[in-house]
Each structure stands twice: as C-alpha cells, then as structure tokens.
Amino acid sequence: QDIMSLVMAVMYWCVVAAVALPTATVMLALLLRAYASWITRRKLKEWGLRRQGQAYRPVIVGFFHPYCNAGGGGERVLWQSIRALQKRYSFVNCVVYTGDVDAQPRAILTKAQQCFGVTLVRDVQFVYLRKRWLVEPETWPRFTLLGQSLGSMFLGLSAFFKFLPHLYVDSMGYPFTAPLFKWLGGCRVASYVHYPVVSRDMLQLVSSKAHAYNNASWIAHSRMLTCLKLCYYKLFARLYGFVGRRSDVVMVNSSWTYGHIKELWGHRRVVVAYPPCDLDAFLSLSDQQKPFRIVSVGQFRPEKHHALQLEVLAELLQQMSSAADKNELRLVMVGGCRNLEDERRVSQLKERARELAVDGNVEFKVNVSFEELRRELAGSCAALHTMWNEHFGISVVECMAAGCVTVAHDSGGPALDIIVEWNGQRTGYLAQEKEDFVSCLLEALYLHRQERLALVAAARGSVQSKFSVEAYETAFLRATEHLVE
Numbered sequence: 001q002d003i004m005s006l007v008m009a010v011m012y013w014c015v016v017a018a019v020a021l022p023t024a025t026v027m028l029a030l031l032l033r034a035y036a037s038w039i040t041r042r043k044l045k046e047w048g049l050r051r052q053g054q055a056y057r058p059v060i061v062g063f064f065h066p067y068c069n070a071g072g073g074g075e076r077v078l079w080q081s082i083r084a085l086q087k088r089y090s091f092v093n094c095v096v097y098t099g100d101v102d103a104q105p106r107a108i109l110t111k112a113q114q115c116f117g118v119t120l121v122r123d124v125q126f127v128y129l130r131k132r133w134l135v136e137p138e139t140w141p142r143f144t145l146l147g148q149s150l151g152s153m154f155l156g157l158s159a160f161f162k163f164l165p166h167l168y169v170d171s172m173g174y175p176f177t178a179p180l181f182k183w184l185g186g187c188r189v190a191s192y193v194h195y196p197v198v199s200r201d202m203l204q205l206v207s208s209k210a211h212a213y214n215n216a217s218w219i220a221h222s223r224m225l226t227c228l229k230l231c232y233y234k235l236f237a238r239l240y241g242f243v244g245r246r247s248d249v250v251m252v253n254s255s256w257t258y259g260h261i262k263e264l265w266g267h268r269r270v271v272v273a274y275p276p277c278d279l280d281a282f283l284s285l286s287d288q289q290k291p292f293r294i295v296s297v298g299q300f301r302p303e304k305h306h307a308l309q310l311e312v313l314a315e316l317l318q319q320m321s322s323a324a325d326k327n328e329l330r331l332v333m334v335g336g337c338r339n340l341e342d343e344r345r346v347s348q349l350k351e352r353a354r355e356l357a358v359d360g361n362v363e364f365k366v367n368v369s370f371e372e373l374r375r376e377l378a379g380s381c382a383a384l385h386t387m388w389n390e391h392f393g394i395s396v397v398e399c400m401a402a403g404c405v406t407v408a409h410d411s412g413g414p415a416l417d418i419i420v421e422w423n424g425q426r427t428g429y430l431a432q433e434k435e436d437f438v439s440c441l442l443e444a445l446y447l448h449r450q451e452r453l454a455l456v457a458a459a460r461g462s463v464q465s466k467f468s469v470e471a472y473e474t475a476f477l478r479a480t481e482h483l484v485e
Contacts (some may be wrong), residue, residue, distance in 0.1 A: 033164075033184055033186065036163075036185060039164070040163050040164040043163050044060075047125050058091050058093045059091055059093070059484060060092075061085060061093070061095070061166070061169060061484070062127075062165030062167070062169065063078055063097065064159060064169065064172065065078050065096055065172045066098060066099035066129060066155065066172065067098075067099065067172065067338060070299070070336060072299045072336055072338075073275055073392070073394035073395070074194050075116070076115075076118070077472075078172075079112045079116060079118040079120070080469060080473065082094045082096075082120060083118055083121065084473040084476050086122055087121055094124045095126070096125070097127045098129065099128070099130075099131075099135075100128075101129075101130055101132075105123075105125075105126050114369045114370055115373075117370050127163045129159055129162075131155055132155065134152070134154050135151045135152050135155055136151075138341060145197060145198060145236055149176045149239075150176070152177055153177065155174075156177030156180045160180050164181075164185050165181075165187060167189075167483050167484060168182075170189070170190070173197065175191060175197075178243055178247050179243055179246045182246050188483045190247060190248060190250075190479070191247040192252075192273070193250060193252045193257055194253055194257070196260040196261055198236055198240055203230065203234070203237075240265075241266060244267060245266065247267070248269070248483060249480065249483065251270075251271055252272055252273070253274060253391060253392040254391055254413035254417050255413075255416045255417050256391065256417070257392070257413075271478075273476050273479060274417070274471060274475070275394050276467075276468075276471075276472035276473070277394055277397045277468065277469070277472075278469060279398075279463060279467065281374055282401035283401050283464065285377065285378045285402050285403055286378065286403065290381035291380075291381065292325055292328040292329045292330070292445060293329075293330045293332060293381060293382075294330070294332070294382045294384050294441065294445075295377060295380035295382075295384070296334065296335075296384045296385065297377075297383070297385075297398065298334075298335050298385065299338065300335045300345050300346050300349075300366070303388075304386070304387050305386040305388070306333060308386045308434065308437075309384055309386050310358060310362065311356065312384070312437045312441065313329075313361060314357070315435075316329070316441055317358065317361065326361075331358075331362050332363045332365060332376055332380065333362065333363070334365040334368055334373060335366065343366075346366060377398065377404060380402075380404050381404065381405065381444075382441060382445055383396070383399035383405070383406040384407050384408075385399075385407070385408040385414065387409055387412075389411045389412040390408070390413050392412075392413035392418075393418055396418050396428075400428060400459040400463050401459075403456045403460070405428065405456065406429070406459070407428065407429040407430075407441055408430060409432065410431060410432045410436075411432075414430065420462070421458075422458045422461055422462035423458065425455070426455055427458045
C-alpha cells in the first residue's frame with residue numbers, strides 16, 4: 001500500500017509538472033513580450049514617433065546589423081534597404097541594432113554617405129548593443145560556428161529587450177535571432193543572406209582533408225578529427241535550416257547563395273535580390289588606356305586570400321620582360337578593417353610583401369572614403385579578386401563598371417552571375433590557381449586597345465543591366481511589401 005501511494009504521488013506530480021511547465025513557459029513568454037513592449041513604447045515616445053492621445057502609430061522596421069559602421073558590401077545593402085523603405089513609405093521608420101557603441105549616430109550616417117554615396121531621406125534611430133564580442137570569431141576559437149550562433153542568440157535577446165519592432169530584418173546573417181523575434185516578440189521576420197554559414201562546399205572541403213583558413217591542418221591530417229568535424233557540420237546544418245525557416249521571406253544575394261539556402265533551409269519563399277551597386281559613380285569614369293595598376297577591393301578578412309594576391313604579384317613581376325613595366329606595375333589593396341584582428345592582418349600582409357620582395361610594388365589603402373575608392377579605380381587598368389566561393393562580389397561589379405579588366409576566382413557569384421558573357425562578348429577573366437591568375441593578368445595588362453575597349457564595353461553593359469541600385473530597390477520592396485503593408 002505504501003508503494004502504491006508513492007507511485008500515485010509520483011504520477012500526480014508528473015501530471016502537475018506536465019501541465020505547469022508549458023503553462024509557466026507560456027506565461028514567461030508573455031511576460032517577456034510585455035516587458036519588451038513597455039520598453040518599446042518608452043523608446044517611441046522618447047524618439048517622438050508615438051503621439052499620446054492619437055491613434056497614429058508608425059510601422060517600425062528593425063535591422064539587426066551589429067557591424068553597421070564597417071563599410072563593406074553588407075553595409076551597402078543595409079543603407080540602401082533603409083533608403084528604399086523611406087522613399088516608398090512615409091509611415092515607415094527604421095531602427096538599426098548596432099554594436100558600434102563608440103560611434104555616434106551622426107558619424108555612422110556620415111560614413112555611410114562617404115563610403116557608399118547613400119543619403120537617407122530621413123534619420124534613423126540606433127539601438128546600441130554592448131555585447132558584440134559574443135559574435136566575434138576570436139571569442140570562439142573552437143566550435144566557432146556554434147559559438148557565434150549561440151552568441152548571436154544572446155545578442156539578439158539583448159536587442160529584443162531594448163526595442164521590439166513590427167518587422168524584424170536580419171540584414172547581416174544571424175538567423176539564430178529570428179525565432180526570438182518571431183516567437184517571443186510576435187514580429188514579422190525577413191532575412192537577407194549574404195552567404196550560407198555552412199554549405200555543401202564546406203563539407204566537401206573537410207572531406208577532402210584540405211587545409212584552409214576554416215579547416216586547421218591538425219584536423220585535416222587526422223581521419224578521426226575529420227569525421228568528428230563532418231558530424232558537427234552536418235548537425236549544425238540541420239539546426240541552421242531549422243532557424244532559417246522561421247523567416248517569413250528570405251532574400252539572397254546571388255544564384256550561388258540561392259542554391260545553397262534553398263537546399264539547407266528548404267524555404268518556400270526565397271528570392272534573389274542582387275546587392276545594390278552605385279554604378280553611375282563608376283560608369284562615368286574614363287575607359288581609356290590607364291597605368292599599370294592592379295586594384296584589389298575587399299575587406300581584410302582571411303577568406304579574401306590577400307596573401308595569394310602577393311604571390312601572384314611576385315610571379316607576375318618575374319614573367320614580365322620589360323624593366324620599365326616592372327617599375328610601373330603596382331598592386332593597390334583597398335579594403336576595410338573591422339577590428340584589431342583585421343589591422344594585424346594588414347601588418348602581416350606588409351611583412352609578407354617584404355619577404356617576397358614586392359613591397360615596392362604594393363600599396364595598402366585602409367578604410368578609404370567613397371571618393372578615394374573612385375580615384376583608385378579610375379587610375380587602374382586591371383582588378384584582382386581571389387576569394388574562393390565569393391557569395392556575390394560587389395567589388396567585382398564596381399571594378400567592371402569602372403572600366404578595369406577584372407580577374408576573379410572561378411567560383412561563387414563572380415562565376416555564376418557577374419563575369420559571364422554578355423551579347424556573346426567576354427566581360428572579364430576567371431581563374432583558380434596562382435598560375436591561372438598570373439596568365440590572366442598578363443593577358444589583361446597587354447590587351448590591344450580595341451580588344452580592351454570591347455571587353456570594357458561588354459562588362460559595363462552586363463553589370464548595368466543587372467546590378468543597379470534601382471534593380472535592388474525594386475527586388476527588395478517587392479519581397480517585403482506584404483510584410484510592411
């Protein structure tokens with residue numbers, strides 16, 4: 001009888017727990033949403049966007065972009081998206097969640113105007129996030145993908161408690177924040193994916209035991225560690241797909257990204273919205289013969305493979321026969337530094353240039369303004385882009401529009417969307433190995449004038465037809481209009 005009483009007591013408390021736990025979870029979620037809504041109302045009143053005693057309530061669109069002041073291609077997408085919404089909807093107000101706590105709002109907007117030539121119709125509000133270190137790769141030296149994803153959830157929770165928008169837009173690629181705003185906040189959710197965090201290509205890279213910036217040699221040389229890493233990637237890919245499907249609409253930046261996201265997320269509504277490129281500022285540049293200057297445009301991140309560019313330059317100088325041409329040849333590396341790690345990377349590149357004895361032929365231009373970027377492109381005859389599986393390649397488009405004969409890696413966006421034939425004409429060069437880059441650059445540097453003019457004209461016609469600011473704004477607004485209206 002005592003045993004039976006104990007069993008009945010255990011069953012009773014199990015039933016209580018089964019009923020109480022979901023109830024407590026729902027109550028906690030409602031309390032969290034109520035608190036976030038209260039904070040939001042206070043913010044709206046502080047910003048003057050909600051008037052007491054009136055029914056007026058604007059639609060607030062929140063952009064989660066912790067590095068909004070970085071000055072890269074993703075930031076151009078952010079500011080152009082905001083400008084498109086402001087131009088079309090008078091009742092839409094935009095909020096940016098940023099981790100740039102040391103930058104004032106006016107300074108951020110000024111940099112956006114200087115770097116991208118984007119002037120907003122009206123001001124935006126900023127919500128500062130003070131725990132951006134949670135998504136920094138150096139915070140997670142091991143299990144970086146999982147660590148950054150978990151970190152983004154905590155950073156997203158911080159954003160959730162500071163302001164709750166009507167439409168939440170993940171514009172930088174942190175899909176693990178989407179369930180927070182969709183389930184806890186009841187927000188509509190849109191995502192713009194610049195590149196898949198994990199992809200089939202990454203799995204193939206690990207399977208082949210190839211050493212790369214994201215596959216350490218001590219893992220590549222071990223069969224057991226390689227198998228464990230493959231299992232880790234496959235499990236993470238399933239989790240990545242689960243959170244990605246919480247978005248109401250998904251925009252991607254290229255055909256390459258579209259294929260991977262469609263496969264990983266299985267989302268029904270995925271649309272390609274090519275990133276906006278300010279082509280007018282580059283199409284106006286002269287297409288006449290230019291000095292022997294090769295320009296490389298891209299943030300100083302490991303996946304851009306700037307070290308390979310230095311090796312290509314060293315080999316190129318060896319194969320050039322004219323001493324005058326060797327003295328004139330310059331490789332100009334133009335790019336942004338997001339943090340101290342990127343700055344250290346630039347210092348390492350300078351040291352590598354000295355080791356290869358090409359330091360006299362290399363120039364580094366860090367965090368330049370938009371006008372300075374135009375001047376560099378105007379004064380270069382060729383462009384070099386060495387990133388493998390570049391998700392899109394805004395800098396490649398800009399170089400082509402500026403009249404530079406462009407050599408890019410034969411993969412990703414450049415191969416599928418950008419350096420493709422236009423009206424039967426070649427628009428640039430694609431290469432894979434160091435020797436291929438060298439031979440392509442040699443051909444590009446010594447093209448006959450008429451051949452060069454024909455190639456530049458085809459390249460400009462191609463990018464103008466597909467990658468303009470107007471084309472992006474149309475695609476972005478069409479994808480999000482049902483979420484805003």
